[in-house]
Amino acid sequence: MKRLWRRISEPIIESCIRLSGLAVVIFVFLIFLFLLRDSLSLFRHYPLGQFLLGRKWLPISDPPQFGVIPLLLGSVYVTFWAVLICVPLGVGSAMFIAEVAPKAIKNVLKSFVEILAAIPSVVLGFLGIIWLGPVLRDTFHLSTGMCGLTGSLLLAFMALPTIISISEDALTGVPRTYREAAYGLGATHWQTLWRVILPSASSGIVAAVMLGIGRVVGETMVVLMVTGNAPVIPTSILQPLRTLTATIAGEMGETVGGSEHYYALFAVGLVLFVITFIINFIADLFLRRARK
Amino acid sequence: MNEARLRQNIAFTVLGAVTLLIVIPILLVILYVAINGAGAITWSFLTEAPRNGMKAGGIFPAIVGTILLVIGTMLFSLPLGVLSAIYLVEYASDNLFTRMIKLSVVNLSGIPSIVYGLFGFTAFVLVLRFGTSILAGSLTLAIMSLPVIITASKEALESVPFTYREISLSLGATRWQTVRYCVLPYAIPGILTGTVLSLSRAAGETAPILFTVAAFYLPRLPRGAFDQVMALPYHLYVISTQVPNIPLSLSFATALVLIAIVFLMNLVSVILRAHYRKKRLW
Secondary structure, three states, rough: OOOHHHHHHHHHHHHEEEEEHHHHHHHHHHHHHHHHHHHHHHHHHHHHHHHHHOOOEOOOOOEEEEHHHHHHHHHHHHHHHHHHHHHHHHHHHHHHHHHOOOOHHHHHHHHHHHHHHHHOOOHHHHHHHHHHHHHHHHHOOOOOOOOOHHHHHHHHHHHHHHHHHHHHHHHOOOHHHHHHHHHHOOOOHHHHHHHHHHHHOOOHHHHHHHHHHHHHOOOOOHHHHHHHOOOOOOOOOOEEOOHHHHHHHHHHHHHOOOOOOHHHEEEEEEEHHHHHHHHHHHHHHHHHHOOO | OHHHHHHHHHHEEEEEHHHHHHHHHHHHHHHHHHHHHHOOHHHHHHHOEOOOOOOOOOOOHHHHHHHHHHHHHHHHHHHHHHHHHHHHHHHHHHHHHHHHHHHHHHHHHOHHHHHHHHHHHHHHHHHHHOOOOOHHHHHHHHHHHHHEEEEEEEEHHHOHHHHHHHHHOOOOHHHHHHHHHHHHHHHHHHHHHHHHHHHHHOOOOOOOHOOEEOOOOOOOOOOOOOOEEHHHHHHHHHHHHHHOOHHHHHHHHHHHHHHHHHHHHHHHHHHHHHHHHHHOOO
16 A cells, blocks of 8 residues: 555656756746837837937836836936946945854854845835935935935945845865965965955856846835936936836826836836846856856 | 055045945944834734724735735745746756856846736736736745845756765665755755845835735734735835825834844744754755
């Protein structure tokens, strides 16, 4: 009886395991397919060229205009500044945590990074509204604190855990012999870190930065709450703007299912999907190179 | 003291300062929320429904909603995630299919949360006709959590020494028996750590539940898996941006409860990890 049960149950379990492996591939495929299907419904009525190159996002005017450029540039602006802020901070503190800090402090710092990673984005968005926004408004004498920079600062903060933990892995993953060779030649700890360890870990650090960028581009709630939601082509980081993600989150609730506007939001989703796909693919290439 | 030494001291001081520049804001954020929110947290805030257009009362339905979503997410993502990790580590040979799975995991982890929201809306709410419901929201969050669970489970399985498998197989056990009795038991703590961590992230997410489950204002408990539900992160978003004249103390208290739940889950995962390291056999 027991043997019979085994003969039946094992193939069932093993095919479940195989199916689960397949499921992940299917999910990615389905996400792409659903986005594509609804985007194509837009492009049946609205030319693809006007969507990709249009300079105006006016979904409820008559006739509506669905130019993705202002949203794309909004994401680019916010991401650029966020990366400019968080990459030096993130890589610098990864170097400190991996190389300089004594073991006890190292563990404390690591748990701080984990705490930061755990703070929900909506909480940071809330703090951006009631605290960071007003502070920036008063410092830079702006008409509103709900602008690109508020978003960039918060996004930089949110991308730090990704950048720090992956950079730190890359730095500690450098073979010990490299370090010993440098010390043997009389280099100081700093010279070794700067001239030997950092360059050897560069693949991993590039991957960390790419994954950080992916996180910033895809973040939704913070930018929805603090960047002012003005879908115009930005000329400065100090003015209100609107990202790709915030547009979907902010407008989806107001659209009628099956309208052009509704499908346009799926097209924006498809643009996001393609961008993050490319970023993560590059990050994965660098990670793989780092492991070698 | 020569020049190289001096340079090293300057460089390390700068790196330390950079690290402080990160640590201090983290502390400030937590303290700021805790100090401003603690005053409004009372027993009735935690156990009562919101009243008076959310300007008064508590957040009980939102707490219940978030807990239900976490449980629902786990029901779908844990078995699927662990089984696909088992496939990748124990069964897969290095072929095109396996590489496609690995690439898909990488991709899934990079997809923006709002895109999961769009997908969940079309796939679960519309195509499968679940409506905006706990079921649709849990499934959306589950797919989003999969990559973290798979990666953590994969690492846990890979860390079990190869000799365990060799011995089991040499005694005539089948491949599944080997996995079930000689690999999985030792990988479970690591799998749980990763799962709890990914669930804590799901608990704090707003974008995926915007169109799939979250109710703007629903001061009662859900009646089943096909019911809508309030959720803490969405509630915080609503009261801080969508409804005017909400007392700030309520927003702070909601933020504090959300952070507390997420931290509690993280703490569980840290304790599991510590416990696991101590009992490790190899």
